[in-house]
Amino acid sequence: MTDTDYPALFLCSDDASNKFQSQFLLLVRVEYAALFLAAVFSMNFLNGVWYYFSYAMIFLIGLAVLLTRALRKPEQDWYRCRALAESVKTLTWRYVMHAAPFDHLSGDEQQAKAELRNQLHSIFAQNRTTAEKITSDWSGNDQITDGMRKIRSMTMQDRLAYYIKNRIADQREWYTRKATRNKKGATLWVAVSACVYVSACALALGRIAAPEWLYWPIEPLIVIAASVVGWMQIKKFNELAAAYTVTAHEIGLIKMQTDAISTDAEFSEFVNDAEKAFSREHTLWIARQSD
Numbered sequence: 001m002t003d004t005d006y007p008a009l010f011l012c013s014d015d016a017s018n019k020f021q022s023q024f025l026l027l028v029r030v031e032y033a034a035l036f037l038a039a040v041f042s043m044n045f046l047n048g049v050w051y052y053f054s055y056a057m058i059f060l061i062g063l064a065v066l067l068t069r070a071l072r073k074p075e076q077d078w079y080r081c082r083a084l085a086e087s088v089k090t091l092t093w094r095y096v097m098h099a100a101p102f103d104h105l106s107g108d109e110q111q112a113k114a115e116l117r118n119q120l121h122s123i124f125a126q127n128r129t130t131a132e133k134i135t136s137d138w139s140g141n142d143q144i145t146d147g148m149r150k151i152r153s154m155t156m157q158d159r160l161a162y163y164i165k166n167r168i169a170d171q172r173e174w175y176t177r178k179a180t181r182n183k184k185g186a187t188l189w190v191a192v193s194a195c196v197y198v199s200a201c202a203l204a205l206g207r208i209a210a211p212e213w214l215y216w217p218i219e220p221l222i223v224i225a226a227s228v229v230g231w232m233q234i235k236k237f238n239e240l241a242a243a244y245t246v247t248a249h250e251i252g253l254i255k256m257q258t259d260a261i262s263t264d265a266e267f268s269e270f271v272n273d274a275e276k277a278f279s280r281e282h283t284l285w286i287a288r289q290s291d
Contacts, residue, residue, distance in 0.1 A: 001092075001096075001147060001148075001151070001166055002147070004141070004145070004147070005145050005146075005147030005148060005151075006092055006145070006148075007088055007092060007120065007141075007142070007143040007144065007145065007148075008141035008142065008143055009084075009088050009120060009123075009124065009143060010085050010088040010089055011141060012134040013084040013085040013088065013130075013131075013134045014081075014082075014085040015134070016077070016081040016134040017078055017081035017082040017084075017085055020074045020075070020077040020078035020081060020133075021075075021082075023078075024074040024075045024078055027065050027069050027074065028069075028230075028231070028234060030065050031062055031065045031066060031069070032223075032227040032230070032231070034058050034061045034062035034065065035062060035226075035227065036220055036223050036224065036227070037058045038055070038058045038059060038062065039219040039220040039222070039223040040217070040220050041054070041055040041058060042055075042219055043215055043216075043217065045215065077130070077133055079286050080127065080129075080130040081130055081133065082282075082286070083130075083282070083283075083286055084123070084130050084131065084134070086278075086282045087123050087127075087279075088120065088123060090275045090278060090279055091116070091119055091120065091123065092148065093167055093271065094271060094272070094275060095112070095116050095148065095152065096148050096151040096152045097151075097152075097163055097267070097268075097271045098152070098156075098159070098264065098267075099267070099268045099271035099272050099275070100268060100272050101115060101119070102115055102116070103264070103265070112152075113144060116143075116144065117143070156264055159267070160258065160261060163271065163274075164255065164258055167274070168254065168255050168258075168274065169255075171251055171278060172248050172252060175244045175245075175248040175251065175281075176244075176245075176248045178244045179240075179241050179242075179244035179245040179248060182237045182238070182240045182241035182244065183237070183241045185235065185237045186232070186237035186238045186241060189228055189232050189237065190232075192228055193225060193228045193229065193232075196221050196224050196228065197225060199221055200218055200225065203216050203217065203218050203221070204218060243281070243284065247277075247281045250277060251274075251277070254270075254273065254274050257270055257273075
């Protein structure tokens with residue numbers, strides 16, 4: 001399924017989640033940049049009113065960013081909108097695959113649609129505060145799309161094949177890719193941090209050899225080192241790499257169950273187990289990010 005095949009509520013909450021994530025990470029970068037510039041200015045390359053006025057403005061910018069993060073809390077909106085989007089996504093897959101809570105409605109499409117509307121309404125009501133912050137770009141789209149109808153009308157065997165390819169394999173590939181990316185990210189930032197420490201050490205020793213030189217950029221390097229540590233804590237590279245690797249293996253084990261599926265009831269149970277696994281991992285992701 002492409003994104004546009006999902007209900008409008010998913011598209012709006014997904015867009016909002018991406019927007020709040022970008023806002024949060026941008027604010028963090030700006031705050032780190034302000035601290036770095038403040039450290040550079042602390043070396044007193046120049047003198048004069050404008051120099052110290054600019055120095056003060058950098059601190060005010062940093063303060064403004066700090067207060068914006070503290071008051072608006074874009075990271076919380078990011079997590080909540082992502083949770084809303086994933087709830088709608090897993091419900092959509094349950095609907096198109098005739099899985100619980102739609103498994104007993106395979107012969108009554110009107111009842112199935114009514115149940116989906118009720119479930120979406122329930123999710124919306126439970127997340128009303130979050131829903132007020134989602135984008136309206138996709139609000140004109142249908143909640144039950146043509147793509148959903150097409151998939152739901154397939155035979156059980158076709159739906160099984162579609163689910164394996166477009167849900168199981170897709171999720172496994174996503175988690176594998178993210179695990180690899182986080183491992184590389186952890187390695188990269190550890191290397192950057194090590195280089196900064198070595199550079200700061202060399203400069204500190206350099207002051208012994210040339211004590212008359214006044215401009216040693218040790219303070220900016222300290223800020224860079226602290227920022228790298230903070231960035232690694234925010235991104236949680238190692239923790240997510242380990243978690244995503246485990247989830248990718250778990251999905252592989254789930255896929256093995258497909259060989260034993262021969263009835264609608266077995267398929268419904270399989271989809272239910274798979275979606276629970278995806279939902280559980282996402283719940284853990286929210287918990288990790290909120291720590």
